[in-house]
Amino acid sequence: MRLSPSIGTIVAFTPINEHSTRYYLRFYHRIRLPLIARVFETVMGWSNRLILGQDKRVVVTQTPPNSLDASADRHIEADRAIIAYRKQLTRLLFGDRQ
Numbered sequence: 881m882r883l884s885p886s887i888g889t890i891v892a893f894t895p896i897n898e899h900s901t902r903y904y905l906r907f908y909h910r911i912r913l914p915l916i917a918r919v920f921e922t923v924m925g926w927s928n929r930l931i932l933g934q935d936k937r938v939v940v941t942q943t944p945p946n947s948l949d950a951s952a953d954r955h956i957e958a959d960r961a962i963i964a965y966r967k968q969l970t971r972l973l974f975g976d977r978q
Contacts, residue, residue, distance in 0.1 A: 886910035
C-alpha cells in the first residue's frame with residue numbers, strides 16, 4: 881500500500897497450514913533525519929498494529945472459513961484477484977475433474 885511517493889507498507893500473507901496464516905509487515909519511508917524517522921516509525925508501528933487487530937476480528941469471523949465453499953458470492957470487477965485465486969486453487973486441488 882503506497883501512502884505517498886516516499887512512504888509505503890507491504891504485507892505478505894503466508895499460509896502455515898490448512899487453518900493458519902502468518903503475516904509479515906514491512907513499513908518503509910525516506911525520512912533522513914534520525915530522530916524524526918524514529919518517532920515516525922514508532923507511530924506507524926502502533927498504527928499498523930491497531931489496524932491489523934481490527935482486520936483480524938473481521939477475518940476470524942469470516943464465513944465460510946474455506947474460500948471454495950463460498951458459492952453465493954457476488955463478485956464485482958475489483959474482485960478479479962479473488963476469482964483468479966479460487967480458479968487456481970480449484971485447479972491445484974482437483975485438476976481437470978471440475
